[in-house]
Amino acid sequence: MPGKSTLSKALAVAFAVLTVSAIGGMISMMIVFEIQTNNLTMTELPTVPSTTLAPPPVMRLPRSLIPERYEILLHPQFYSRIVEEVNVTTPNQTLFFNGSSTVYFRCHQATKHIFLHSFELSVSPPEVIDRDNNKKLSVLSHQQHDDESDFLEIEMEENLKTNGNYSLSLSFDGEISEYLQALYVSKYTETDLDFRFLVATNLEPTSARRLFPCFDEPDMKAVFQLTVIHRRGTEALSNTRQQRSSSIDEEWKYTQFFPTPKMSSYLLALTISEFKFTTSPENRVTIKTYARPEAIDAGHTRYAAEITAEILKFYEEHFDLQYGMEDLAQIALPDLEPLAMENWGLITYQEGALLYEEGVSSWLHKEVITTVIAHELAHQWFGNQVTMKWWNEIWLNEGFATYMSYLAVDHAEPKFQIKEKMIMDDLHAAFEEDALLTSHPLSAPPNDVQTTGEILGMFDAISYSKGAMVLRMLAEYVKDKAFDDGIREYLKTHRGGNADQEDLWVFIQNALQARNKESKPTVQEFMENWTTQIGYPVVTINTISGSINQKHFLYNSSAVSKYGLLWKIPITYTTNISEPNDFWLGERERGTDGMDELISKKGEWILVNINTTGYYRVNYNVENWDRLLWQLETNPSRIPLMNRAQLVDDAFNLARAKQVDVTLALKSTRFLRSETAYLPWESAIRNLEYFILMFDRSEVYGPMQQLYLRHQVEELYNFFKNQTDYSTVPDDHSLQHNQITAIEVACSNGLPDCVEMATEKFAEWMDRNDTNTIHTNLRSVIYCQAVAAGDKKEWEFAWEKFLNSTDTSEKDQLRKALSCTKKTWLLNRYLSYTLDPDKIRLMDVTSTVNHIAQNAAGQALAWNFIRAHWDYVSQGGWRGRRDAASLVMGVTRRFSTPFELQELIRFRDNTEMNGAYRATLQAIEQTQVNIQWVQENHDAVLEWFERETANLE
Ligand SMILES: *[C@@H]1O[C@H](CO)[C@@H](O)[C@H](O)[C@H]1NC(C)=O
Ligand SMILES: *[C@@H]1O[C@H](CO)[C@@H](O)[C@H](O)[C@H]1NC(C)=O
Ligand SMILES: *[C@@H]1O[C@H](CO)[C@@H](O)[C@H](O)[C@H]1NC(C)=O
Ligand SMILES: *[C@@H]1O[C@H](CO)[C@@H](O)[C@H](O)[C@H]1NC(C)=O
Ligand SMILES: *[C@@H]1O[C@H](CO)[C@@H](O)[C@H](O)[C@H]1NC(C)=O
Ligand SMILES: [Zn+2]
Numbered sequence: 021m022p023g024k025s026t027l028s029k030a031l032a033v034a035f036a037v038l039t040v041s042a043i044g045g046m047i048s049m050m051i052v053f054e055i056q057t058n059n060l061t062m063t064e065l066p067t068v069p070s071t072t073l074a075p076p077p078v079m080r081l082p083r084s085l086i087p088e089r090y091e092i093l094l095h096p097q098f099y100s101r102i103v104e105e106v107n108v109t110t111p112n113q114t115l116f117f118n119g120s121s122t123v124y125f126r127c128h129q130a131t132k133h134i135f136l137h138s139f140e141l142s143v144s145p146p147e148v149i150d151r152d153n154n155k156k157l158s159v160l161s162h163q164q165h166d167d168e169s170d171f172l173e174i175e176m177e178e179n180l181k182t183n184g185n186y187s188l189s190l191s192f193d194g195e196i197s198e199y200l201q202a203l204y205v206s207k208y209t210e211t212d213l214d215f216r217f218l219v220a221t222n223l224e225p226t227s228a229r230r231l232f233p234c235f236d237e238p239d240m241k242a243v244f245q246l247t248v249i250h251r252r253g254t255e256a257l258s259n260t261r262q263q264r265s266s267s268i269d270e271e272w273k274y275t276q277f278f279p280t281p282k283m284s285s286y287l288l289a290l291t292i293s294e295f296k297f298t299t300s301p302e303n304r305v306t307i308k309t310y311a312r313p314e315a316i317d318a319g320h321t322r323y324a325a326e327i328t329a330e331i332l333k334f335y336e337e338h339f340d341l342q343y344g345m346e347d348l349a350q351i352a353l354p355d356l357e358p359l360a361m362e363n364w365g366l367i368t369y370q371e372g373a374l375l376y377e378e379g380v381s382s383w384l385h386k387e388v389i390t391t392v393i394a395h396e397l398a399h400q401w402f403g404n405q406v407t408m409k410w411w412n413e414i415w416l417n418e419g420f421a422t423y424m425s426y427l428a429v430d431h432a433e434p435k436f437q438i439k440e441k442m443i444m445d446d447l448h449a450a451f452e453e454d455a456l457l458t459s460h461p462l463s464a465p466p467n468d469v470q471t472t473g474e475i476l477g478m479f480d481a482i483s484y485s486k487g488a489m490v491l492r493m494l495a496e497y498v499k500d501k502a503f504d505d506g507i508r509e510y511l512k513t514h515r516g517g518n519a520d521q522e523d524l525w526v527f528i529q530n531a532l533q534a535r536n537k538e539s540k541p542t543v544q545e546f547m548e549n550w551t552t553q554i555g556y557p558v559v560t561i562n563t564i565s566g567s568i569n570q571k572h573f574l575y576n577s578s579a580v581s582k583y584g585l586l587w588k589i590p591i592t593y594t595t596n597i598s599e600p601n602d603f604w605l606g607e608r609e610r611g612t613d614g615m616d617e618l619i620s621k622k623g624e625w626i627l628v629n630i631n632t633t634g635y636y637r638v639n640y641n642v643e644n645w646d647r648l649l650w651q652l653e654t655n656p657s658r659i660p661l662m663n664r665a666q667l668v669d670d671a672f673n674l675a676r677a678k679q680v681d682v683t684l685a686l687k688s689t690r691f692l693r694s695e696t697a698y699l700p701w702e703s704a705i706r707n708l709e710y711f712i713l714m715f716d717r718s719e720v721y722g723p724m725q726q727l728y729l730r731h732q733v734e735e736l737y738n739f740f741k742n743q744t745d746y747s748t749v750p751d752d753h754s755l756q757h758n759q760i761t762a763i764e765v766a767c768s769n770g771l772p773d774c775v776e777m778a779t780e781k782f783a784e785w786m787d788r789n790d791t792n793t794i795h796t797n798l799r800s801v802i803y804c805q806a807v808a809a810g811d812k813k814e815w816e817f818a819w820e821k822f823l824n825s826t827d828t829s830e831k832d833q834l835r836k837a838l839s840c841t842k843k844t845w846l847l848n849r850y851l852s853y854t855l856d857p858d859k860i861r862l863m864d865v866t867s868t869v870n871h872i873a874q875n876a877a878g879q880a881l882a883w884n885f886i887r888a889h890w891d892y893v894s895q896g897g898w899r900g901r902r903d904a905a906s907l908v909m910g911v912t913r914r915f916s917t918p919f920e921l922q923e924l925i926r927f928r929d930n931t932e933m934n935g936a937y938r939a940t941l942q943a944i945e946q947t948q949v950n951i952q953w954v955q956e957n958h959d960a961v962l963e964w965f966e967r968e969t970a971n972l973e
Contacts, residue, residue, distance in 0.1 A: 077169040079470040080237070081136070084129035085180070087235045087242040089279070094119040094231070095249040096219050098196055098205055100294050113217065115205055118193035121232045123242075124151070125188070127180040134180070134188060137229035137236035138164060138172035146174055146190040157186075168471045170226070172233050192232060199895050200863060202230035203290070206355035209826075210294075210314060218254075218293035220353055220368060222361055225411055225479075226472045228285035238284040238407050239518040247276040250292045257291045257310070259283075259365035261347050280364065281344060282516050284407050289363030291351055298322060300329040305343055307332065310351040314826065315375055321352065323376040324389055331394050331428045335401065338427065340508050341515065343400050350374065350393075355863050360392050362399030362421070369396075370863070371828040381829045382797045383749070384756060387429075387436050394425035394432070406514040412469040413520055414478045415462040415551075419487015422446060423495075426488075435753045442492075443632050443662050444702050446485035448669060451637070453481040454555055455575050455673070458942045462487055462551040463521055473935055489635045490550050496633040497546065497590050498532055498539065506531035521551055541588050541604070549587045550635065557587050558637040558679065559605065561628055563620040563644045569609035573637055575677050575949050584608075589636055593628045595620070596651065596658060600630055620644065625651060627659060632666045639674050645684055652691035656700075664695075665703035672707035675957075682957045683964045693732050696739055698758035705761060711961065713914045714954050716876045723965035727972050729769040737766040737774060746777055749797045760801050767805035775809050782806030786817050799830070803837035815846050823859075835864060839871035839878065847878045851885045855892055865893055866903040870910030882911045883923075890931055905939035912943040916950035 096117040123136070134148070143164070148157045158177040165171040180186055196219055197204040203221050210216045221231065229236040248256040252273050256262075260278040267273045280288075296316040300307035307328055309321040328350065336342055350367040352374040360369040373392040376385060402420035429438045453459055460468070460482060469475055495503040506528030514523060525544040532539045539546075550556075558573040572585045589605040601617065620626055625647035628638045640648070648667060651658055659667070668688045675685035689704045708729070715721060740746065740759045749756050766774035781802050785792045794802050807814050815838065822834040838850055853859040854868050873882035886893050886907050894904035912924060924947055928940045 077165065077167040077171075079169050081171075081235055081240070082129075082131070082133075084131045085125050085127055085134060085186075085235075087123050087125045087240055089124045089243040089245070090121055090232075090234065091245050091247075092119065092121040092232050093247045093249070094203075094290065096196055096203060096292060098217055098219055098292075100217050100251060100254045100292070102215065102217075113205075115196040115198065116193060117196055117203060118191065119232060120189065120191035121234075122187050122189040123234065125186055125235075127182055127184045127186060130179045130182050132176045132179050134174040134176065135171050136174075136188075136233050137170045137226075138192070138233035139170040139226075139229045141192045141194040141230065141233065143172060143233060144191040146188055148174070148176060148180075149187045149189075150180075151185040151187055170229055170236075170472075190233065194230060197230075200355055200357045202227040204355070206353060208312065208354040210312060216294060218291065218295070218353070220291040220293075220351075220356070221289050221363075222357055222368070223288055223363075224286040224358075224361060225414075225475045226286070228288055231288070231290075234285050236285045238286060238411065239409050241282045241284055241407070241517070243279045243282055244285075244288055245277065245279040246288070246290065247274055248290060248292065249274045254292050254294055257289075257293075257349050257351065257366055259287070259289055259363060260345065283364055283404060287362075287364045287404055289361075289366040289368065291353075291366065291368070293351075295351065297349075298325045300325040303329045303333065304336075305332060305346060305348050307348045307350075309374070310349060311371070311375060312352070312354070315352065315371070318377065320375040320377050323386060324350070324352075324374045324393060327390050327432055328393055328397070330432045331390075331397050334428050334431045335397055335424070338504070339401055339511055341401065341405070341511050344405055344515075348400075350396075355861060357863060360396050362396045362403060364400060364404040367396045372832055375828055377827050377829070380796060380827050382800065382833075384753075384760075384797055385829055386433070387438070387753075390429050390433055390436070391425055391438070394428035395421045398424035398428065401511055405516065406511055407518045409518045409520050410466050410469070411475040411478055412464045412466045413462075414475075415483040415487035416519070416521060416524070418479070418484045419462070419491055422484050422488035423491040437754050440662055440699060441754070442488070443665060444699065444706070446488050447632060447635075448703070448706065449481045450485035450489055450635075451556070451669070451673065454486055455573055455677070456942060456945060457554075457574065457576065458938065458945060459554045461554050462490065473937075476935060477938055486556075486635070490547070493550075493590070493633055493635050494528070494543070494547060498528060498537075498543065502531045502535055502537065503528060505534065521547070541606070546588050546590075549585070553585050553587070555585060556635050556637070557585075557589060558639055558674070558677075559589060559591065559628060560639040561618055561626065561644070562641045563618060563624075563626050564641055566615040566617075566619040567609065567611055568605060568615060568618060570605055570636075571608075573673075573677065575673075576945070587636070590634055591628060592630045592633065593618075593626055594630055595624050595626050597621075597624055620647075623647070627663060629663070629666070631660055631662045637670045637673065639670070639679055642684075645671070645680070649684075649687055649691070652688070653694075656691055656695060661697060661699055664697070665699035668700060668703045669707060672710070676710065676953065678956070682960050686961070686964050686968075689732065693735055696736060696755070696758065698754040698761065701736070701758055701761050701765075705765060714916050714950060715958075715961065717914075718958070720958070720962050720965065723962065723969050725769045727969035728965050729765060730771050731969065731972055733762060733765040733769065734771060736762045737771060741773075746781070746798060747793075747795065749795055756797055760798065763798065763801045763805065767801075768808070775805065778802045778805040779809050782810070782814060786814070800833035800836065803833055804840040807837045808840040808842060810841070811843065812846065815841050815843070835860070835868060836871050839868065839875055842875075842877045844877055844881065847872055847875070847881050851878075851881060855889060862895075866906050866910070869893065869907060873911040873913070876914075879911075879914050886911055887927060887931075894936060904933070904936035908936045908939040908943050912947065915943070915947040916954045918951060921947045921951060 094117060097114045099113055102113060146159055146162055148159055150157055160175040160177050162174045165173060200222060202223065203219055206218050206220060208216055226236055228234050246258050249272050250256045251271060252267060256275040258277045259280045263276045263278045265273060265275040295310040296313045297308040297310045298316055298321040309325045311321050315321065332343060345365045348365060350369060352369050352371045354371060356368055356370045359373050360367060373389060376389055398421040399417060403417035408414060408416040426438055426442050429436060462482060469478055510524055510527040525547055529543040555572050557570040559568065559570050561568050570587065570589060586608060590602060591605050592600060592602040594600040618626060625644055652664065656664055671680065671688040672685040674680040675682045692701060692704055695701060711724065715724060740762050743750055749759055763774060767778055781794050785794060803818060807818055818834050818837050822831055825831045841847060851872060854865045860868050869882050869886060872878035893907060915924065924944055933940060
């Protein structure tokens, strides 16, 4: 529920004073906009009383009025620095803003009621003008709906007429958020100890209405012309280039921006800061990368500036469509809730997603930066130029941005081998979430996605990762060229407008036909069930009978029968003696007739879903599994790399869903002893993590970790020791990843050589203090392992370094390392630090607590902690909703006892959930699954590890 405006008393006092200067602002506004607003007093609006018995509110705006253009004046009243000087009265920070706006709109259907969105703003009586007759109209009332609709309703005395042109002007004031929502303040330090402040916006999906009253729905596209009054000494940035800028008085100046192209309200952006910028190499578009002056001077934006230019050029060519603006600004913010936000022309990033420090950042960090930039730049087309009609199809934004980013990164940095790595980052993430009944279809029914909470719920692994993987499957099927042609036409046709997935299918189908390719099924027939149904299938092949069937894959196997879902599945397969082949599986099952090709000859194995291009899992009869695993143990390179990773992932998840024996999953890790490639290792480690989470507090721990895993990783550890002695890193990018895996697995399972290495390297740093000789790639893992093996001394050294470092990536890895200690009292102290924003930034609270929960020693502490401090850690609104959900998911991952389940249910029933409700239901479902799984598998797992390690030690 929207809370009432909560201006604190101090702010209210300051407000009274500043309303006077607001009048000054109004005067300059009138010059700029020629708005004639007589009544400038701000009043609290009457609210429509809400009764609990009322029907649920209508959440969507009527389509009777369509906005065309906004003129907005904003005046944020904050200081970018508070100078502490003797004898000078220090002003208090003033965190509020005021402004005024005029929206020009067209009436499509006569009405007396104007509905628009407004939230936590105090709004003046509006003025409505009939622009066709230049006549002021009489307004009967204006009121704020006190429900989740956030409607501001204005009642006119007479009808607005069909096809008439009108404008609505009003002034308003609101608070600058301290919680990273809407227009928010961020505090950071510059050169030693001086505090600085900046404000920035973060409006997706429904926070534009907290900045100014507006038609805040993605298909209500309009032109925005923004003018900002800000303090001299600061620079204001918005989506477009500055049109004019000039001083108003000693204290204030104003900056007016060029009108934006027609766009959705959630894409509007504003920052006011003392930042500096780096310009990218020559390009059609002027690209500026902004950051703290210190970071700019030290060259930390250089890599981002270069790679951005390259990626933007790639997209312009690939889409055969220009980016749509003359300028592109991107800014590294010390605080931002999402990793980045694609505001058209002014992309905001967390510092860690943009800043790279030579000699300090891990080489692998470039992969993160490049991927995030490529994702946000892809949105400049998918999302900004062509937008989904409603939030239920946010996957058209996020799935495309994710998928396209892989093409762009592969172009800009081919050595990252990102197209292979995406199966770890997206395929597995989507598979995991989509195997629960609480998943949702990519394209959810619009009625299920109405409130802000429901909209936020759509920003998940399904929309991002499943979206990307389903597009990858489609691109593979229609072949890349037709896919590219199709999306080019789609973008050109819908540019500046909104589209839904049906539009997309039509264009790709047309592109296929233009290439004289017949497609059976059609794109629409193929895609329909992948995007409108939840979940995905597991395809089961029996190489003795030649039968093949599909079934909805769910972890909770007892739920399967209720869901008779079907998909059109592109089956690709290969064997050890024949070439790849393919066919469609549209029905539930195909018998032995006509499937001779699936019957294996003596010694032959069949591998289905080559390179995992299909969004489905594969199961086989035991004989075929055994042949595949034998192949892996004897000559793994006969099986494509991505499939080596996928076989492990399928085996483990099928076991989790009780469709194969758990020992089959464990057997699929045997070949790792002689495997050096990254993907299979990473896949195994992520899957074994479930076993570790379920069993690391039980007697399985010894044989599983101290014996088996330590033994499995020994050769890999020595392989890198031989090559690099852990002082340098391999040339190959994916081996660089695997070197880290080697240390992580070896040390965390107690390989003495590894623990000694990490401890020594860390001790050397502690001795020399200012000289850190640990290779930047290896710092994160070595810090963590050294703190884990160490005591108070190591922890406090890391904490000191954390406090004193100004480098974001170094800070992040130290923050993570601090959670690795095994000492409960240190972990408790660390948890308490997350309540102090001067120690742990608000935006880092969730990940810090989740890191601690990840540690077996910290699990229970973190769960107690979030319940004791739920209000702080789940602070309301945009950021809170996401963080709350992520905390519940993170902290409950080990839950596998009836007691923990009860606690979780009590938590659900007694706590104000906000955005964590769905996550809590998921956690409950997962805990139930875990309890059963542990009961059923404990003995078999223990026995397998004991047998497997009988000859060791
Ligand atoms: C502050 O005021 C005191 C007394 O009013 C004066 O002696 C001192 O010089 C002033 N300091 C500064 C830095 O102006
Ligand atoms: C700043 O706020 C404090 C209380 O928070 C108050 O005592 C002080 O007078 C204020 N200073 C100014 C200049 O308003
Ligand atoms: C889509 O799924 C439904 C049931 O889940 C099924 O009846 C229908 O035939 C499927 N459509 C296609 C094209 O496979
Ligand atoms: C599978 O992917 C690899 C790259 O990892 C590629 O070389 C190979 O051609 C792909 N195989 C098929 C059948 O597409
Ligand atoms: C390490 O290198 C030596 C000689 O270069 C070689 O004999 C040995 O097998 C290597 N060990 C590993 C684990 O790669
Ligand atoms: Zn995105």
